[in-house]
Amino acid sequence: MDHAELSALLTPEGLRLVDALRISSTADAASAVSRLRREGLSPDLVSAVVGQARLRERARAKFGPFADRMLFTRAGLEQATRLAVAARHAGRFRDAGIARVADLGCGIGGDSLGFAGIGLEVLAVDADEITAALAAYNLAPFGAAARVRHGRAEETDLDGVDAVWLDPARRTSGHSETRRIAASDYTPSLEWAFDLAGRMPTGIKLGPAFDRDDLPADGEAQWISADGSTIELVLWSGALARPGVRRSALVIRGDRAAELTAADDAPDVDPRDLGAYLHEPDGAVIRARLIGDVARSLDAGMLAGGTAYMTSDTGRTSAFATTFRVREVLPLKTRDIDAALKRAGIGILEIKKRGVDIDPAQFRKKLSLSGSASATLFLTRVGDRRVAVLADRVEDGEGRPGDGAQSSSPA
Structure with missing residues (x-):
């Protein structure tokens, strides 16, 4: 635009x-x-x-x-926080006693909508003039409670502000096609952002693949997934960081959410051979390095072979992992896999892989799928062997989806 x-x-x-x-x-x-x-x-x-x-x-x-009453740029929409996630962020500010928030790098105003929607006063700032104008339109229903300015985060007067929400630019500028940039080129810089977080309560939104070696020594790192996709990492400081919590994984599925918290990375569990069930940890759990805690809640071990998969002989489920019942273990050979799929009448197949250099989309083209049955095929390693594991998803009705959660509430 x-x-x-x-x-x-x-x-x-x-x-x-x-x-x-x-x-x-x-x-x-x-x-x-x-x-x-x-x-x-x-x-x-x-x-x-x-x-x-x-x-x-x-x-x-x-x-x-x-x-239906908002305006967007293509890039602004792609980078905007989902409203359900923004509402959870806003709730953390409110619960910390924050009344006035500066949203620096507000984009089209997604997070500011969350803040204003629960009654917080918002100062929304964006360095791009057109984006700031669209944010002003999107926040207009909140009147004076949501002010929008065109300006740079580093030059914003924060007098009268209780806390900051900061979304550094992690892509090249533009309203349509953009590309990712190195962390050293974020705007404002991470050095500036982390210094601000050391002086006042701040939430910093980053990509979920942010280098863990660059995380600040203090505060809380929270990885968030929504409907199976790991979407962001938020660094919380000051009153916004929960005492004793350094790592957390927030898993949102539909209108439900569950969170796993810890004082540090979870200790690993021992590997074991494949059992009756295979568990795939949520991406936020993997990024937060809390797989060990989830495995213990499932009475599971890590699948031998060095992948993130867990395995057990119980049908226990967790909000932080997807559970599959193992049907059959096959050599990772197209002929053997095709024969097994044909025997079972499987025409609908979900393919997942870890630990093997295979493109699932290309592998699918080698298979002759027919029939009305469905299943999941894992292409992975068990110890030194490359194997294919044919399995069925364990639906929520076979276990409580919130098992193992420290909290579970509407998203």
């Missing part, structure tokens, strides 16, 4: 057109462009409203019905 498109969009006509459009496919977009151009609308206005309608359709996955 450029300034001409923004100016055309932020008019009564532009906003009316966006609200009226519903676009769910490329064909819908092409049809809308043709119709609006025939009506004599300017190219800038047509581009802006059709682009926004398409982004709103995609944004519903993150913002639900709120997306």
Whole structure:
């Protein structure tokens, strides 16, 4: 989006057109462009409203019905915090007694929506002028409780602010195509961010693959997953960091959440041979290095072979791992696997891999899938052997999905 498109969009006509459009496919977009151009609308206005309608359709996955009154850039939407996650962040600020928050690097305002939505005062700041303008529109329903400024985080006056939420720019600037940059090039710099966190309560949002060697010595590191995807790491300091907690894994699935906390990385458990069940730890648990705690709650050992898989002979389940019942262990050979799938009538197959250099998508093309049954195929190592493990997911009804959780509540 450029300034001409923004100016055309932020008019009564532009906003009316966006609200009226519903676009769910490329064909819908092409049809809308043709119709609006025939009506004599300017190219800038047509581009802006059709682009926004398409982004709103995609944004519903993150913002639900709120997306229908928001404005976005493509990059801003991709980088925005999901509203359910933002609400949990905001709850931590409120529970710490924080009333006034500065959201530095606010983007299109996703986290600020969470803060303002539970009654906190927000100062939202972004270095990009167009992005700040869209954030101002998205936060307008909250009036004076949510102020937006165009400016740099490092130059923001924090007098009167109780705490900071900071989302450093981890990608190149731009409103559409961007690329990841090295941690040494974040804006503001990590040195500045960590210094700020040492002076006042701060939450710093980072990518989940952030180098653990660069974590500050103090505070809490919390890895978060949502519906199976590990989405972020948050570093908490001051009153926002919980006493005695240095590592945590927050697992959100649908409208439920469970959290595992620890004073440090969990001690490992011993490896063992494959048992009746295979457990795949959630990505947030792996990143937080709390697999050992989950394994102990499942009475499981690590699958011999050096992967993150756990195995046990009990059907116990956990909110922090997905459990599979082992059907059959096969040589990692297409012929043997194909024969087993045919015998079982499996035509729907989920393929997972760890510890072997295989592309699951390419491996799938070598298989002859037919039938109505479904299963999961693990391509992995057991000790020194490369094996394929055919298994079935253990549904929630066969175990309590919150077992082992320290907390479980609506997300």
